[in-house]
Amino acid sequence: MFRVPQTCKGVHPLRFWPFIQARCTFSPAATTSLQFISDGYENENKDLDFKLLFSSCTNVHLAKRLHALLVLSGNAQDIFLSTGLVNLYANLGDVSFARHTFDQIQKKNIFTWNSMISAYARVHRYHEAVNCFYQLLLTSCLQPDSYTFPPVLKACGNMVDGKKMHCWVLKLGFEWDVFVAASLVHMYSRFGFLGVARKLFNNMPVRDMGSWNAMISGFCQNGNAAEALDLLDEMRLDGVKMDPVTVASILPVCALSDDILVGILVHLYSIKHGLESDVFVSNALINMYAKFGNLGHAQRVFDQMEVRDLVSWNSIIAAYEQNEDPITALGLFKEMQLVRIQPDLLTAVSLASIVAQLSDHRNSQSVHGFVVRRGWLMKDVIIGNAVADMYAKAGSVDSARRVFEGLPVKDVISWNTLITCYAQNGLASEAIEFYHMMVEHIEIIPNQGTWVSILPAYSHVGALQQGMKIHGRVIKNCLYLDVFVGTCLIDMYGKCGKLDDAMSLFYQVPRKSSVPWNAIISCHGIHGHGEKALKLFNEMIDDGVKPDHVTFVSLLAACSHSGLVDEGQWCFNVMQEKYGIKPSLKHYGSMVDLLGRAGRLDLAYNLIQNMPIQPDASVWGALLGACRIHGNFELGSIASDHLFEVDSENVGYYVLLSNIYANVGKWEGVNRVRSLARDRGLKKTPGWSSIEVNNKVDVFYTGNQTHPKSEEIYEELEVLTAKMKSLGYVPDYSFVLQDVEDDEKEHILTSHSERLAIAFGIITTPPKSTIRIFKNLRVCGDCHEATKFISRITEREIIVRDSNRFHHFKNGICSCGDYW
DNA sequence: GTAGGGTTAG
Numbered sequence: 001m002f003r004v005p006q007t008c009k010g011v012h013p014l015r016f017w018p019f020i021q022a023r024c025t026f027s028p029a030a031t032t033s034l035q036f037i038s039d040g041y042e043n044e045n046k047d048l049d050f051k052l053l054f055s056s057c058t059n060v061h062l063a064k065r066l067h068a069l070l071v072l073s074g075n076a077q078d079i080f081l082s083t084g085l086v087n088l089y090a091n092l093g094d095v096s097f098a099r100h101t102f103d104q105i106q107k108k109n110i111f112t113w114n115s116m117i118s119a120y121a122r123v124h125r126y127h128e129a130v131n132c133f134y135q136l137l138l139t140s141c142l143q144p145d146s147y148t149f150p151p152v153l154k155a156c157g158n159m160v161d162g163k164k165m166h167c168w169v170l171k172l173g174f175e176w177d178v179f180v181a182a183s184l185v186h187m188y189s190r191f192g193f194l195g196v197a198r199k200l201f202n203n204m205p206v207r208d209m210g211s212w213n214a215m216i217s218g219f220c221q222n223g224n225a226a227e228a229l230d231l232l233d234e235m236r237l238d239g240v241k242m243d244p245v246t247v248a249s250i251l252p253v254c255a256l257s258d259d260i261l262v263g264i265l266v267h268l269y270s271i272k273h274g275l276e277s278d279v280f281v282s283n284a285l286i287n288m289y290a291k292f293g294n295l296g297h298a299q300r301v302f303d304q305m306e307v308r309d310l311v312s313w314n315s316i317i318a319a320y321e322q323n324e325d326p327i328t329a330l331g332l333f334k335e336m337q338l339v340r341i342q343p344d345l346l347t348a349v350s351l352a353s354i355v356a357q358l359s360d361h362r363n364s365q366s367v368h369g370f371v372v373r374r375g376w377l378m379k380d381v382i383i384g385n386a387v388a389d390m391y392a393k394a395g396s397v398d399s400a401r402r403v404f405e406g407l408p409v410k411d412v413i414s415w416n417t418l419i420t421c422y423a424q425n426g427l428a429s430e431a432i433e434f435y436h437m438m439v440e441h442i443e444i445i446p447n448q449g450t451w452v453s454i455l456p457a458y459s460h461v462g463a464l465q466q467g468m469k470i471h472g473r474v475i476k477n478c479l480y481l482d483v484f485v486g487t488c489l490i491d492m493y494g495k496c497g498k499l500d501d502a503m504s505l506f507y508q509v510p511r512k513s514s515v516p517w518n519a520i521i522s523c524h525g526i527h528g529h530g531e532k533a534l535k536l537f538n539e540m541i542d543d544g545v546k547p548d549h550v551t552f553v554s555l556l557a558a559c560s561h562s563g564l565v566d567e568g569q570w571c572f573n574v575m576q577e578k579y580g581i582k583p584s585l586k587h588y589g590s591m592v593d594l595l596g597r598a599g600r601l602d603l604a605y606n607l608i609q610n611m612p613i614q615p616d617a618s619v620w621g622a623l624l625g626a627c628r629i630h631g632n633f634e635l636g637s638i639a640s641d642h643l644f645e646v647d648s649e650n651v652g653y654y655v656l657l658s659n660i661y662a663n664v665g666k667w668e669g670v671n672r673v674r675s676l677a678r679d680r681g682l683k684k685t686p687g688w689s690s691i692e693v694n695n696k697v698d699v700f701y702t703g704n705q706t707h708p709k710s711e712e713i714y715e716e717l718e719v720l721t722a723k724m725k726s727l728g729y730v731p732d733y734s735f736v737l738q739d740v741e742d743d744e745k746e747h748i749l750t751s752h753s754e755r756l757a758i759a760f761g762i763i764t765t766p767p768k769s770t771i772r773i774f775k776n777l778r779v780c781g782d783c784h785e786a787t788k789f790i791s792r793i794t795e796r797e798i799i800v801r802d803s804n805r806f807h808h809f810k811n812g813i814c815s816c817g818d819y820w
Numbered sequence: 821g822t823a824g825g826g827t828t829a830g
Contacts, residue, residue, distance in 0.1 A: 051821085083821045114822040121823095147823040154824075179824045186825060213825035220826090248826035283827040290828095314828050349829055385830040413830055 054084050060094045067101070077105065083112045090119030108140065114147045121151035129155035133165075144168070146177040153183035159191045178206050182214040189218025194227060209243055217249035225257035242269065244278035251284035255291035263288050276304070283311045290319030313341050318350045326357040345376050345383050352386040356393035364394050368403070378408055385413050392421030412444050419453035423460065429699065431457035432466075446473075448482045455488035461690045462774035462801060463697050464496035481509050487519045494523025497772055497799045497806065514540070514548045522554035526805040528816055530562025537571075549581050556590035560597060561805050561816075568594040589618040596626020601635055617647035624653060628660045633669075636660040651682040652777065655735075659781075662734035689757035689775045693764050700756040703748075709760060716759040717750050724789040732782040754783045754800060762794055770797040778802050788812050 057063045067085055070076050082105045089098035102108070102116045113136045120129035133152045136144060144152075149169055156162040166184060174180045181204050188197035201207075201215045212235050219228035232242070232250060242250075247270050254263035267285060270276045276285075282305050289298035298319045305312060313336040320329035333351060336343065343351075348371050355363045368387055376383045384407040391400035400421045404414060415438040422431035435454045438444055451474055458467040471489055474481070481489075486509030493502035506520045517540045524533040537555055540547065547555075552575045559568030572591055575581045583591075588611055595604035604623055608615050620643040627636035640657045647653070654677040661669030690699045700707065707713065721729075736745040749755075754775050761771035779787075779802040791798045792812035800807040808815035 054821090080821055085821095087821065109821095111822050116822095118822065145822090150824045151822095177823090182824045184824095208824095210825045215825085217825055243826095245826045250826095252827075278826090280827045285827090287828065309827095311828050318828065344828095346828055353830080380830095382830045387830090389830065411830095417830075 054088050060092050063088050086115045095119050095123050110142050118151040121155045126155035146174050149180045150183040153187050162187050182211045186214035186218045192222050213245045220249045220253045225253045228253050244275045244281050248280040248284045251288045255288040260292050283315050286315040314346045321350045321354050326354040329354050349386045352390040356390040359394050361394045364390050381409050381411050385417050389417045397425050416449040416453045423457040428457040428460035448485050451485045452488050455492050459492040459495040461697050462496050463692050465695045467492040483510050487516045490519045518550045518554050525558025528561050530558045530564045533558035553586045560594035565598045585616050589622050593622040624656050628656050631663050633660045633664050659734045687753050687777045689753035689773050691757045691761050691773055700753045702753045703751045713759045723793050729789050735780045735782045749782050752783050773800045775802040
């Protein structure tokens with residue numbers, strides 16, 4: 001209760017009253033209170049209930065009116081009222097106004113300071129909260145009290161600040177206050193100082209629910225699942241029951257440690273004790289079930305909620321988004337807007353991810369605009385990264401780069417996002433360049449995500465030595481080998497031709513999930529070791545690891561590369577019947593490839609005709625490729641008709657078709673296809689090959705003449721071609737699409753990128769050492785033949801990895817047995 | 821008029 005002081009005689013403070021009444025809605029109680037002010041001005045003895053007045057201000061607008069009123073009535077310097085205003089603004093989330101009001105107060109007491117400090121802590125402006133505490137010590141003659149410390153302890157961002165604060169607690173003698181003690185316990189356990197936290201906890205003379213929760217939640221936020229669960233058990237033995245706070249702390253830990261059993265038990269406990277009605281508990285349940293991939297349970301919890309807040313909506317949207325159901329997630333987002341819940345930054349993060357999954361570039365721009373309009377891009381790096389990733393997944397590399405450049409703060413994930421963006425959009429060299437730029441920023445410390453981004457780029461261009469450097473860094477920096485980093489390394493060694501190293505690494509990584517198994521099976525496949533791939537698959541089953549759709553893509557490809565037709569068909573059946581995996585386009589593509597290469601064109605065509613889904617270019621392309629191998633131009637033209645319907649842009653298919661015609665001497669057809677490709681103005685995917693010499697990757701494009709060693713390379717090729725011809729090499733012009741004279745055709749074949757790279761290898765590496773080449777497209781048939789001769793002439797092992805598999809050339813023979 | 825321990829993230 002408050003009595004209006006006699007300060008502002010002369011001006012009626014409430015001459016604005018009708019004006020305020022017209023614009024603001026106060027509760028009836030508040031209206032009465034305001035009337036009281038008015039009356040109090042007339043009759044100075046009336047008591048006013050300002051508490052009511054404060055509580056009736058439900059938005060910043062109303063608060064400002066009340067504030068103006070207090071200023072006008074001369075009450076702004078009153079210590080009770082002004083502190084009330086600081087709190088009011090803080091509760092309404094406007095901490096800058098709270099600070100402004102705070103600064104205006106001339107005689108602050110400890111309540112005022114405590115209000116300001118907790119205002120900062122509540123909105124997570126921790127740095128300012130701590131600064132405010134030190135300001136209190138330095139600029140006022142006031143002593144902090146037991147109310148001061150809990151928010152300040154929460155605000156300590158690191159152990160150095162935390163220890164300093166602990167000293168102040170001890171100095172001023174507040175360590176036995178139950179709230180302060182709980183805050184200390186929580187702070188130490190949050191930073192992983194579990195021993196200290198435990199000691200403080202054990203020494204507490206009084207323990208309430210909050211003390212237990214402080215200790216448990218500290219463990220939880222630190223990811224110490226086992227300790228958290230142990231303590232929970234101890235609490236139970238002590239006869240203390242879990243409350244909503246305990247449950248909301250423990251549920252994320254169940255998800256983190258993949259402990260679905262405890263998760264369900266805690267859920268049952270919550271139902272039994274009526275804790276489900278707590279919105280934090282329900283939200284935590286939704287999140288936990290989402291992480292277990294159990295959308296049904298998540299949805300059920302959401303449906304049963306009586307009160308849903310922003311976090312509930314964000315959680316259920318993210319649940320669907322992260323379980324690859326962007327359509328439902330988008331529907332929920334719309335529903336959320338219908339019930340007038342305002343989205344926040346985290347909603348936008350999910351939204352960006354939803355749009356990325358739908359790979360709809362137009363919507364990408366709307367989401368980007370949505371985020372920019374609200375100023376969120378400048379506010380938090382997380383949303384910036386999400387938007388960059390959204391563009392990356394939509395293939396808009398330039399947009400992703402622009403978002404990245406515009407970020408006020410870039411963290412390691414921003415860099416990782418861009419590296420992945422380049423790598424996944426086929427720009428491996430750019431990804432590598434970007435990684436080198438990142439390394440120059442010493443404040444950015446690479447993490448596991450960085451290795452996962454950069455290793456595939458190194459695999460892609462075959463940079464074995466640089467990939468091994470990363471392996472070295474991983475060993476140095478990480479205590480254990482993360483499954484994903486481990487798998488990337490396996491993939492890198494495998495794709496760089498080091499199958500043995502891939503294998504020994506495989507036995508070092510955790511093999512509970514299908515991820516590393518898929519990688520090692522795929523590695524054996526591209527090396528043409530189909531039998532070994534099947535053996536690994538059986539081992540995987542014996543180990544109790546469940547194969548997924550990726551496993552079968554790798555496995556079918558492995559069978560296809562090795563000509564294991566029966567085994568491939570067996571896999572295709574097992575996949576559907578035993579594991580209930582519906583074949584995707586990739587599986588069909590592999591099957592058509594497998595059957596087609598083996599000459600079972602009838603079966604392959606039959607399979608396509610009976611597909612329950614629409615075949616895409618890769619499926620028809622596989623059939624066309626098989627037709628070229630087996631010289632079946634009738635089926636080839638059927639395949640190409642379908643192919644050009646679904647993809648008329650890929651010049652590779654025109655080359656294939658013209659090869660088919662050329663092989664059976666139908667020059668008319670060859671010319672027709674060539675002019676078709678020309679008329680459609682098709683740009684050929686530039687073929688390139690790379691080779692790593694002395695830690696440096698050199699990339700050669702077909703016809704490249706700008707390389708510093710260009711002259712020597714072409715000289716070497718001329719000498720080689722002459723020797724090859726004397727051994728019986730005849731150039732196969734059917735691999736030349738251009739309509740030119742034969743000697744020009746020979747020149748074109750000789751300047752294919754793989755040959756330039758091989759010649760460069762020959763002149764820059766010691767005699768008889770192995771040459772490793774990478775080609776982005778399939779190796780050309782003529783080059784394949786030529787490389788056999790070159791391996792014989794130079795007595796070198798030449799390993800060529802193309803977009804499909806490995807070719808191991810030695811003594812004039814290729815490991816693929818010309819089955820490719 | 822002031823305080824601790826809880827849910828969502830790229």
